[in-house]
Amino acid sequence: xxxxxxxxxxxxxxxxxxxxxxxxxxxxxxxxxxxxxxxxxxxxxxxxxxxxxxxxxxxxxxxxxxxxxxxxxxxxxxxxxxxxxxxxxxxxxxxxxxxxxxxxxxxxxxxxxxxxxxxxxxxxxxxxxxxxxxxxxxxxxxxxxxxxxxxxxxxxxxxxxxxxxxxxxxxxxxxxxxxxxxxxxxxxxxxxxxxxxxxxxxxxxxxxxxxxxxxxxxxxxxxxxxxxxxxxxxxxxxxxx
Amino acid sequence: xxxxxxxxxxxxxxxxxxxxxxxxxxxxxxxxxxxxxxxxxxxxxxxxxxxxxxxxxxxxxxxxxxxxxxxxxxxxxxxxxxxxxxxxxxxxxxxxxxxxxxxxxxxxxxxxxxxxxxxxxxxxxxxxxxxxxx
Numbered sequence: 001x002x003x004x005x006x007x008x009x010x011x012x013x014x015x016x017x018x019x020x021x022x023x024x025x026x027x028x029x030x031x032x033x034x035x036x037x038x039x040x041x042x043x044x045x046x047x048x049x050x051x052x053x054x055x056x057x058x059x060x061x062x063x064x065x066x067x068x069x070x071x072x073x074x075x076x077x078x079x080x081x082x083x084x085x086x087x088x089x090x091x092x093x094x095x096x097x098x099x100x101x102x103x104x105x106x107x108x109x110x111x112x113x114x115x116x117x118x119x120x121x122x123x124x125x126x127x128x129x130x131x132x133x134x135x136x137x138x139x140x141x142x143x144x145x146x147x148x149x150x151x152x153x154x155x156x157x158x159x160x161x162x163x164x165x166x167x168x169x170x171x172x173x174x175x176x177x178x179x180x181x182x183x184x185x186x187x188x189x190x191x192x193x194x195x196x197x198x199x200x201x202x203x204x205x206x207x208x209x210x211x212x213x214x215x216x217x218x219x220x221x222x223x224x225x226x227x228x229x230x231x232x233x234x235x236x237x238x239x240x241x
Numbered sequence: 242x243x244x245x246x247x248x249x250x251x252x253x254x255x256x257x258x259x260x261x262x263x264x265x266x267x268x269x270x271x272x273x274x275x276x277x278x279x280x281x282x283x284x285x286x287x288x289x290x291x292x293x294x295x296x297x298x299x300x301x302x303x304x305x306x307x308x309x310x311x312x313x314x315x316x317x318x319x320x321x322x323x324x325x326x327x328x329x330x331x332x333x334x335x336x337x338x339x340x341x342x343x344x345x346x347x348x349x350x351x352x353x354x355x356x357x358x359x360x361x362x363x364x365x366x367x368x369x370x371x372x373x374x375x
Contacts, residue, residue, distance in 0.1 A: 002366045003365055004365065005364075007254045008250040011253075076246070077243050077245055078246075095344045098344045101354045106343060107340075109339070110340035113340070114338060
């Protein structure tokens with residue numbers, strides 16, 4: 001008859017302030033880097049922050065944070081472990097680095113399960129690293145997580161932006177709030193993305209230059225926090241949320 | 242799924258159903274529990290006792306287990322789930338997120354991870370009985 005998991009999900013977010021989904025129509029645009037850097041930047045400002053990695057087939061935030069062997073505590077549900085002071089939840093707590101070959105319905109079930117068991121407690125912000133695209137996982141997240149707001153990430157590539165644009169149109173149609181669009185990995189100045197984003201009536205939050213130091217910093221949060229990329233995320237994002 | 246989270250979900254869903262249908266007293270709640278989740282029935286029953294409100298004072302919580310079955314999408318082989326033989330970590334991962342079965346269990350015939358959990362995956366409310374004020 002009824003799925004009892006759905007009834008508890010809303011309660012799980014009761015004491016969570018803003019919920020930000022860092023998302024993109026396309027993979028490989030730097031969503032996970034931006035989501036992780038945003039969460040850490042908010043932490044730097046003294047907020048209590050959670051980070052939820054919902055990219056089940058290609059989870060990456062654990063690599064960026066350099067965490068290994070974290071295991072959630074069990075207490076009337078699951079308490080996300082702390083990683084660099086972030087309450088951190090990822091499927092890799094359970095799947096480790098094994099592949100998770102999940103079909104659509106399985107992805108939906110795993111998302112529902114994770115949202116139903118995770119007790120975030122009190123948070124000022126929860127940053128969600130979304131899976132790419134507008135498939136089951138994105139639709140489920142929109143359906144299940146209350147008050148979710150999207151930050152949409154693109155690169156200057158027209159191939160990436162065309163997919164991102166379709167996602168923006170979908171979110172607009174569904175009436176989902178969007179803080180705006182971030183243009184990542186910019187190598188030369190161009191108005192292409194900015195002008196179209198503004199034509200769509202959205203805020204262009206800013207551009208982030210391609211930064212070679214980012215790859216070097218993977219797994220080392222101190223090194224990441226010294227990159228131009230990290231500082232730029234801190235300049236353009238927290239104040240726009 | 243965790244037993245406490247599950248108990249909270251069952252109570253919330255049953256309360257909502259009772260409200261929508263004008264029940265002033267719930268007398269029986271039947272919950273079907275897929276074996277894949279390895280829910281501990283004793284813990285769940287204890288959680289129900291702790292969480293139940295006045296509406297459920299006289300309610301009997303009936304738990305029914307459904308064996309888990311798999312069907313391979315690659316070769317069509319069907320087999321049943323056996324928790325025995327899995328390490329504690331794997332067993333716990335599947336307990337919390339049953340889809341982790343696709344990470345750790347393979348078709349016993351052809352070795353494919355692409356199988357369907359044809360029975361015994363979830364937990365759901367089968368029936369709720371109660372009384373209305375005259």
